[in-house]
Amino acid sequence: MTDRQKFLYFIALHRTGLWVTALSLLLLVFPLVENNPYTLGLTNLIAIHAIVVLGLNLFIGYAGQISLGHAAFFGLGAYGSAIACVTFGLDSWLAMLLVAGLVALVALLVGIPALRLTGHYLAMATLGLNFVFHTILLQWDQMTGGPSGFYGIPSLSLGSFAFDDELRLHYLLWGLALLSLLLCLNLVRSGVGRGLSALAGDEIAAAALGVDTRRAKVKVFVLSAVLASVAGSLFAHTYGFISPDSFGIFVSTDLVIMVVIGGMGSIWGSLFGAALITLLPEWMDLFETYKDFVHGGILVLVLMFLPQGLITGLLDLLRVQLARLRQKNVTA
Amino acid sequence: MLRLEQLSKNFGGLPALSQVSFEVFPGQVTALIGPNGAGKSTLINCMTGVLQPSSGRVLFRGAAISSLAAHQIARCGIARTFQNLKLFPRLSVLDNVLTGLTCEAGSSMVMAMLRLPYLRHRERRLRLRALEALDRFGLGDKADWPAAVLAYGDKKRVELARATVGNPQLILLDEPVAGLNAAETAAVGEQLHLLRRAGHTLLLIEHDMDLVMKLADQVVVLDSGQKIASGTPAEVRRNPRVLEAYLGCMEATA
Incomplete structure (x- = not known):
């Protein structure tokens, strides 16, 4: 091999790692370029959403299922952390872990029966879960603060170093988002990930190849719930205040829209979807009132023209065109 | 090997298969034939765990597999x-x-997420094997194409490569040449021949x-859910019941 070939081979072999490194470097220097706390606050929110959307994309895009209730797991994480830290005085990191474990258990108990359902029924079941959770948040006001929300959640800290301004939070939140990204990328590049893609493509074929389809679905559901829970805990500690409105069914549908925009079955697309839907309201004032209309409209358009999702759909088109082009060159 | x-x-009282018995011997090609609606697909679905048989057993290397789930049967080989x-x-x-x-790639999600070195090495070995399998079927230069753009004949060969790459002990081929032209059929026939030789x-x-x-050592004939004949290709070809099932009633056509 010539040096050039060696170099290209190295790039091809490590392209995922190189992309992650590039993104990490970009995020590392981002606050030097843009230090407006408001902007950093927005990108921090993107990081939190990205963690949820990564997990949800594994469930929707890879395992081929649907959940309209992930805001419930997000909320369980947030309220769990809030209650554990403020009401019971636990350490916030410990609380985050305990709550994530608890959410895993809840997801397991919900997932085992619910994932026997498919399609519309699964959508309804997860939607129902979200409704129940939202109602509990509103009604159980001694514990949750009811409709007026939960105040006074402390910032996360390491020793005496508190993550209490946007800059510090930027590094914490994006560090964890990148970690989640890396874990998800590893998963989809493994045999387990291929099994999941197979599951999304055709359940019978996947089973014939040795994929335990029922178990795989439940596992991914639990994994996505845990990621949502961690993101919820981070959300609570970042803002110090949470209210039931942040965890209603419209938040669940927004999360699904993020997955669809980014592209089903695209880990990188998840970041894009989370970023776009988080930023859209900032770009258009009129969005505030008609947010749900615009989100719904985007969803319908994407599903009509690129059912695989925006980024995945475009990439697929590109790959198909490239392959067709090469096919022509071969035959010519 | 498979018995x-x-x-x-039965599907809601309607018998799709009744009392079918035969055996697949190791190293041989057993062909299952029969007119449309004879129950061939139902049979293969019962063998692979997609459907549960109403009664009777499927034994693979002496162990009953008829109650196992599809993925467990796949893992048996x-x-x-x-x-x-x-x-x-x-x-x-x-x-x-x-x-x-x-089946060989490992099924632990946590290990996969951590991408430990042993998994990376295993992944590399599996890729090499998959590439070898593609080469065997003459598809090595299309390895990184999306499967969607392949021609129908190529897709059939990818499926064969996928079914054989794990060195399974038994391969069930459901109409491998359906929809192929004569040249493609001959090519697939050649590959099946090689598989048998291997x-x-x-x-x-x-x-x-x-x-x-050309290929079979043993032929089993199904008609209306029942086994009506079995034997070598030459025997089956002469069997009057088989001719009747395929060509209709002999007296009527005579």
């Missing part, structure tokens, strides 16, 4: 292809073949009589 004992399947192609269109050709190695055990479900007669 069916009195296998029956039975691979299959599908009549109407079940490739994953969005995955690359190579990844499609790699799904045939799911010592694979095949159960072939096929309409193409030329292929069956």
Whole structure:
């Protein structure tokens, strides 16, 4: 091999790692370029959403299922952390872990029966879960603060170093988002990930190849719930205040829209979807009132023209065109 | 190697299979033929755990597998292809073949997420094997294409590569040449021949009589859910019941 070939081979072999490194470097220097706390606050929110959307994309895009209730797991994480830290005085990191474990258990108990359902029924079941959770948040006001929300959640800290301004939070939140990204990328590049893609493509074929389809679905559901829970805990500690409105069914549908925009079955697309839907309201004032209309409209358009999702759909088109082009060159 | 004992399947009282028994011997090609609606697909679905038989047993290397789930049967070493192609269109050709190695790739999600060195090495070995399998079927140069853009004949070959890459003990082929032209049929026939020479055990479900007669060691004939004949290709071809099932009543046509 010539040096050039060696170099290209190295790039091809490590392209995922190189992309992650590039993104990490970009995020590392981002606050030097843009230090407006408001902007950093927005990108921090993107990081939190990205963690949820990564997990949800594994469930929707890879395992081929649907959940309209992930805001419930997000909320369980947030309220769990809030209650554990403020009401019971636990350490916030410990609380985050305990709550994530608890959410895993809840997801397991919900997932085992619910994932026997498919399609519309699964959508309804997860939607129902979200409704129940939202109602509990509103009604159980001694514990949750009811409709007026939960105040006074402390910032996360390491020793005496508190993550209490946007800059510090930027590094914490994006560090964890990148970690989640890396874990998800590893998963989809493994045999387990291929099994999941197979599951999304055709359940019978996947089973014939040795994929335990029922178990795989439940596992991914639990994994996505845990990621949502961690993101919820981070959300609570970042803002110090949470209210039931942040965890209603419209938040669940927004999360699904993020997955669809980014592209089903695209880990990188998840970041894009989370970023776009988080930023859209900032770009258009009129969005505030008609947010749900615009989100719904985007969803319908994407599903009509690129059912695989925006980024995945475009990439697929590109790959198909490239392959067709090469096919022509071969035959010519 | 694979033995069916009195296998029956009813769909809401309607018998799709009744009391079918036969055996697949190691290293041989067993062909399962029969007119449309004879119950061939039901039979293969009962063998692979997609359907549960109503009664009777399927034994694989002496152990009953009829109550196992589809993925457990696959892990016992039975691979299959599908009549109407079940490739994953969005995955690359190579990844499609790699799904045939799911059983060996490890199933721990946590390990996969950590991508420990032993998994990376294993992944590299599996890729090499998948590439070898693609080369065997003459698809090596299309490894990174999305499966969706392949021609129909190529897709059929990818499915064969996927079914054989894991060195399964038994391969069930559901109409591997359906929809192929004469040249492609000959090519697939050649590849099946090579598989047999390599010592694979095949159960072939096929309409193409030329292929069956050339390839099979043993032919089992189904009609209306019942086994009406079995034997060598030459024996079956002379069997009056088989002729009747395929050509209609002899007296009426005479």
